[in-house]
Amino acid sequence: MDSVFHKRRHSGPPVSRTERVFDGVIVICTLIVSFSMLYPLLFVLGRSFSSPDTVNLSGMSVLPKKWSLVGYSFVLKSSFIWTGYLNTIVRTLLGTAIGLAVSIGYAYPLSKKNLPGRNVLTFMLILTMFASGGLVPEYILIKNLGLFDTIWSMVLPSAMKAFNVVIIRNFFMSIPEELDEAAEIDGCSAIGTLFNIILPVSTPIIATISLWMIVQHWNSWFDCLLYMRDPNRFVLQIVLRRIIFESSVEMTGAVSAEQQVSQEVVKYATIIVATAPILMVYPFIQKYFVKGIMMGSLKG
Amino acid sequence: MKDKNDLQKRIVQNWQLYLFILLPFIYLIMFKYVPMYGIQIAFKKFDPVKGIAGSPWVGFQNFTQFFTSYQFERVIKNTITLSFYSLIAGFPMPVLLALCLNALRSAKYRKVVQMITYIPHFIAVVVMVSILRQVFNPVIGLFGILYQFLTGSTAPDLFGSAKAFAHLYVWSGVWQGMGWGTIVYIAALSNVDQELHEAAEIDGASRFKRVIHVDFPAIVPTIVIMLILRSGNIMSVGFEKAYLMQNNLNLNASEVISTYVYKVGLGAGNANFSYGAAIGLFNSVVNLMMITLVNYISNKVGETSLW
Numbered sequence: 001m002d003s004v005f006h007k008r009r010h011s012g013p014p015v016s017r018t019e020r021v022f023d024g025v026i027v028i029c030t031l032i033v034s035f036s037m038l039y040p041l042l043f044v045l046g047r048s049f050s051s052p053d054t055v056n057l058s059g060m061s062v063l064p065k066k067w068s069l070v071g072y073s074f075v076l077k078s079s080f081i082w083t084g085y086l087n088t089i090v091r092t093l094l095g096t097a098i099g100l101a102v103s104i105g106y107a108y109p110l111s112k113k114n115l116p117g118r119n120v121l122t123f124m125l126i127l128t129m130f131a132s133g134g135l136v137p138e139y140i141l142i143k144n145l146g147l148f149d150t151i152w153s154m155v156l157p158s159a160m161k162a163f164n165v166v167i168i169r170n171f172f173m174s175i176p177e178e179l180d181e182a183a184e185i186d187g188c189s190a191i192g193t194l195f196n197i198i199l200p201v202s203t204p205i206i207a208t209i210s211l212w213m214i215v216q217h218w219n220s221w222f223d224c225l226l227y228m229r230d231p232n233r234f235v236l237q238i239v240l241r242r243i244i245f246e247s248s249v250e251m252t253g254a255v256s257a258e259q260q261v262s263q264e265v266v267k268y269a270t271i272i273v274a275t276a277p278i279l280m281v282y283p284f285i286q287k288y289f290v291k292g293i294m295m296g297s298l299k300g
Numbered sequence: 301m302k303d304k305n306d307l308q309k310r311i312v313q314n315w316q317l318y319l320f321i322l323l324p325f326i327y328l329i330m331f332k333y334v335p336m337y338g339i340q341i342a343f344k345k346f347d348p349v350k351g352i353a354g355s356p357w358v359g360f361q362n363f364t365q366f367f368t369s370y371q372f373e374r375v376i377k378n379t380i381t382l383s384f385y386s387l388i389a390g391f392p393m394p395v396l397l398a399l400c401l402n403a404l405r406s407a408k409y410r411k412v413v414q415m416i417t418y419i420p421h422f423i424a425v426v427v428m429v430s431i432l433r434q435v436f437n438p439v440i441g442l443f444g445i446l447y448q449f450l451t452g453s454t455a456p457d458l459f460g461s462a463k464a465f466a467h468l469y470v471w472s473g474v475w476q477g478m479g480w481g482t483i484v485y486i487a488a489l490s491n492v493d494q495e496l497h498e499a500a501e502i503d504g505a506s507r508f509k510r511v512i513h514v515d516f517p518a519i520v521p522t523i524v525i526m527l528i529l530r531s532g533n534i535m536s537v538g539f540e541k542a543y544l545m546q547n548n549l550n551l552n553a554s555e556v557i558s559t560y561v562y563k564v565g566l567g568a569g570n571a572n573f574s575y576g577a578a579i580g581l582f583n584s585v586v587n588l589m590m591i592t593l594v595n596y597i598s599n600k601v602g603e604t605s606l607w
Contacts, residue, residue: 016506018506026400027409029400030397030409030413033413033417033479034412034413034416037417037419037475037479038416038419039442040431040475041419041431043435044435047434056439056440059445059449060442060445060446060449102324102327103324105320105321105324106321106324108317109314109318114310115310115314116311121321124328128332130588131584132335132336133332133335133336133337133338133339134339134561135558135561135562135565135566135576135580136338136341136566136573136576136577136580137335137336137337137338137339137341138335138338139565139566139573140341140573141330141331156327159327159331160327160328190314190316190317190320191320215422219424219425219426220424221424221426222539222540226566237427238426240426240427241544244430245433264434267430267434268434270430271430271431271434274426274427275423275424275427278423278424279422282418282419282422283415286415286422290483293483294483294484294487
């Protein structure tokens with residue numbers, strides 16, 4: 001993918017005026033787009049550092065009129081933010097681990113071309129791409145399994161995605177068979193081959209899929225809304241929703257009238273606290289996502 | 301007979317692999333196929349005590365109830381409006397941006413723009429709607445301040461307006477998805493034959509002309525594929541964002557099929573599992589029909605097809 005960007009598409013020196021106008025126009029267009037992407041985010045960031053009494057006085061400026069950390073001190077004092085963080089981290093780690101385990105577990109046998117029953121197993125997997133039970137039957141299942149108010153209701157239903165399994169399987173199949181055979185001759189079992197030979201050379205794909213799962217778990221909230229009743233089990237996104245959408249006093253602990261005034265700053269600060277982790281790692285992980293898109297579209 | 305023995309031998313040989321796939325396979329049955337089995341409640345009057353299998357059959361009663369309800373027209377209309385609006389506003393944007401990015405001279409600047417325009421994609425939907433609410437707040441939000449500055453009067457509350465809902469929904473979607481959507485097109489553009497560019501240059505084509513006549517035709521197949529994929533979802537407006545943006549004031553424009561399924565199927569108070577399941581099933585069937593239809597048409601008209 002990287003090579004794509006290094007290639008020079010439109011070579012040759014700028015000669016005529018129209019060429020320069022063309023350059024100017026596309027640079028301005030991309031500048032406008034970039035600005036419109038960044039400005040709202042910087043606006044929220046700036047406001048989160050504003051003092052509550054001047055939060056309305058900064059006008060269009062991104063910078064606050066008076067700097068203050070009141071918003072953050074409130075957010076960090078709220079116990080629900082902390083439990084939310086903890087619950088989100090736990091579900092992300094557990095969900096990604098389980099997701100990888102079942103996906104690799106299903107993909108590896110499917111990558112063996114002469115495994116009897118392979119076609120049936122593949123068909124059963126692919127079918128889930130086009131057909132699903134839908135919201136209500138899934139809800140009934142979780143209810144019948146007694147998974148309400150347990151972390152399993154958030155990590156199990158979404159653990160295996162047919163698309164991920166297919167991508168992993170395709171990658172496994174692209175590994176030269178000689179590697180397998182060599183391992184077999186050396187007395188490696190099929191499972192041993194997976195852990196000693198296949199997985200070590202599959203790190204790029206495993207990394208990409210893990211990151212998909214991590215971001216998906218970090219951002220998801222609806223399963224928590226459906227299956228979690230206990231506020232101490234709420235994930236970060238649900239706490240955020242409560243604070244911003246319902247101005248929940250319960251969640252921020254702002255009781256006095258004076259504290260209520262700082263609500264707006266608290267909201268901005270909450271947005272930043274909830275988003276910062278993803279946005280901080282984003283520059284390092286985005287290339288894996290781009291790779292993932294490419295793998296998906298090659299197949300599709 | 302020999303074949304059979306051979307098959308048996310192969311099965312025995314691979315016992316480890318079967319053991320390995322056993323748990324994931326049970327998982328697949330449990331969490332993907334059991335819910336599919338549960339779809340039958342769409343044709344039943346579900347009774348939690350009797351369970352899925354024991355509930356009495358009612359045929360298409362749940363479906364006719366939906367088709368004849370006063371909500372039917374509203375949710376279908378809102379869903380289709382939001383879908384088409386999103387498609388028309390959102391689909392061309394990544395194409396245009398990708399063509400622009402591809403034509404940029406400085407690779408460094410292009411990387412910076414890509415980096416920035418990808419950011420919104422990583423923002424969670426709850427955060428996205430939170431930001432929208434804050435930015436479009438009529439008093440303290442960016443929109444409110446700008447409106448006050450330009451017109452001198454207080455801004456209207458867009459979040460509580462049914463008229464503004466579609467615009468907010470669609471354009472925030474464009475904001476979030478346009479940068480990320482360029483990836484497939486940029487990849488397609490990287491495969492354009494350099495000789496075509498050189499030949500066009502020798503013929504005196506300006507760079508703008510080359511974008512129109514060389515770059516654009518090269519990504520048309522990709523555009524068609526993306527269009528087919530999008531059309532399969534024409535009846536499924538993203539539940540999460542619509543639900544989060546919804547309030548009593550904009551319900552007339554914001555109630556879509558998926559949010560309605562949630563409310564009638566699982567919502568507080570009078571949850572009707574069977575009714576919700578029926579609407580959900582109706583929705584999936586229409587989606588499947590749409591993607592098949594569009595694929596068929598593009599197969600007949602052009603050569604591009606999904607399968």
